[in-house]
Amino acid sequence: MAHAFPLAARPLNGLYKASAALSILLLLAGPLRAQAPASVVGYGWARNAVNTAVFRKNSLATFKNEQFTAFYDSAGYLVLAKRTLPRGPWQVQKTAYRGHVEDAHNDISLMVDGAGYLHIAYDHHNNRLHYNRGLRPGALALGPMLPMTGQQEDKVSDPEFHRFPSGDLAFLYREGGSGNGNLVMNRYDVKNQRWTRLHTVLIDGQGQRNAYWQAAVDEQGTFHISWVWRETPDVATNHDLAYARSRDGGRTRQKSTGEAYQLPITEATAEYALRIPQKSELINQTSMCGDAQGRPYIATYWRPAGRAAVPVPAGVPRRQALAGQPSVAAHPTPFSLSGGGTEKIPIARPQVLVRTLAGKTAVYVVFRDAERGDKASLATCPDLARPQWAVQDFPTAGLGNWEPTYDTERWKQTKVLNLFIQRTGQGDGETLEGLPPARIGAGVDAVSAASRR
Template identity: 45%
Template sequence: MTKNRKIFNSIIYSLLFLVFGCKTGKVKQTTIGLGWSNNSVNTVKFRKNALTTFNDYQFIAYYDADGFLVLGKRKINTKNWEKVKTFYKGNVSDAHNSISIAVDGNGYLHVSWDHHDTKLRYAKSKTPLGLELEKEVSMTGREELKVTYPQFYNLPDGNLLFFYRSGASGRGNMVINSYDIKSGEWTQIQQNLLNGEGNRSAYWQACIDDNGVIHLSWVWRESWDVSTNHDLCYAQSKDGGITWQKSTGERYILPITIETAELAWRIPQKSSLINQTAMTIDKQGNPYIVSYWSENANPQFQIVYLDNGEWKKQNTGFRKTAFYLGGGGTKQIPISRPDILIDNEDSNKLVYLLFRDEERNNKISLAYRNLNKKNNWKILDLTKRSLGQWEPNYDINLWRNHHKLNVFLQEVTQIDGEGLAQKPPTTVSVLQLNKLPK
């Protein structure tokens, strides 16, 4: 079969999926274009962000079939996407080399892409709400030669934070840069916040609440082998990332090390503990961290959260299939890393998990329950067919400001240990769920 024929068949299959592949009424999808699908680089969980909303506009980023960086935007609640295929490319053969985006308080789009222990790649849009990028530039000129896992975070005042790892797996440190919208300049506020001391590295997830408090959690890894992940730790900052403290208010002496870190939950090595998942906060500012690990032979999605100053855990317990997580490179894993969101506008506290599981034919699934009641987890499949090795990434700003769930969607294939499939490009779309189940 010719390459063009494969692409044509892929388009037809994707369109049929858009028409017939999801539950009608509640779930909708809008199509953007065709994306690289030979690995999971467009859908890895540690993207911050694949989708983001600023005022009335939603932005998206992905690699196309040839590895070019594509940017798009639309007015929210519309179907028409404006797209720009930039002249920037990424090493799409490595699933670590994902794209992260954010829009600052002045409306400028910031993009970072193509990193795995490599030189920083970063550019900003030429105009507010624009998709045309300026040339690549340095941020601060410090700790920019071995960058991995770039992540943008929005602060309530319109400024940005940029997190990344400097160094390599098992011996990396966490760097934080801060962007000021008044000066248009980046400064490095943390050169080594989570110090692996040359023996380990921290794999983190973070969120920022409406008061600007930064909530940070992480697991430690002792080597390149994912089986050496262990322990879930926590810190918070109330001044934009300058000083850090424990949940008790005790101030950290920086950098934070394995000896000084607050332990939210003890998890031993070889527990099939995954890294780089997600966290969120409730209305009271309590952090909720979602991950998965095994307490026997069967990894389960687990939620660790702060309640009246005490760390607690919810084991979802609905998975049936055992597996063991170990080895290096991007893995082909039976389940995705989960994402989490909370709806507690009234007396109820509804927790939602987005995930994929081979038990459910790798569909996009939404698990939910009311934490204030003694009820079981319910699960709703949002698609009817497999999305391969997709992992969730939803528009955090749209959920926070409009209470609508928009999820980056693409069917991808990930061969274990950084392998590449031979697949035609697949449709990149946005799944929309305007009303979540109760």
């Protein structure tokens, strides 16, 4: 069982911050190195969390020295932007495409392939695929809406891209509804510029449930995926935490023991990192990552019996390692995740990152908590073998119902953490809050000393 301790505003050694609007400079270890403030990209729709949902994969994506982002503007139009790193001005281009922004599920996911082409998927909640590709490498101009394989593309939800070290892409999505859907996986061949179907059903809900997953490709190219099951559209029916990995680009899957899965994976055949019953306030669609040795880590939260909801980062290579890791923090005020649709919850789903240096694995968890003024916050454990956590708030104003998303590719390449920042609202059950368009800061930086060596 995880062990919790209260969030504490303790100083974090080696942590520094700049107080300019939307500018954060953090040095996670080692000496401070100055860096210019992040620039504002534009102003976006803010009446719900469609621009800042944690399951955006990705909100920011770097290829070589260019970084791309996307958001919905105040009228729901898809807007693209890019800059030259580290501090170039943002080039912004409004597209002719529009999303149903009143539903916070309809986020924008993007990635850049190994040839420099931008890929975009947007406006999905159990509807047909909306997918476009850049007209040329580095271009913000999009070509026409395209199919991928043309199969199982009429009931798409939760699409996300991942880039392999080869430059090829993976594309995951749910085919079907909440409580009754399957996980589909495509792969893009960057050389032939073609999508193929790897798995029509990778994780099978068997018509009775669906998997809500989080996935990551680590620096070695291992493709990790973990998930909770949901029995109905009610969030309260989330349960258990399962795991699988692939070391051949997603073609086959293994358990943490190395045992091969027979695909598709079902509730009966899944390997479980933790058994968590229904009605435990177990959140879905959080985050995971892998370290330099290919070991996976998950950040999630649930309510152990008789206690408040607890966000937890943990390693998954063995069940004992996952179950034995301590919590980052406890959220002392109880809350409920019961009901359908997007919920207004007081603590954001977290993002987890790891860095290995001098034989030590440091873990960083980014989150937002109403009890900390709805600011972006960072929990740091310098050495997971000696788990001691310190929590520090980023110097942002309250961000409403913001959830953290970041540039996974830049972190892999340089250990620079770029966050997508926007203050957003969110009402329960897809209701809206009366907020005006809010400015978007992309490129809010937290810099690891590993990038300076």
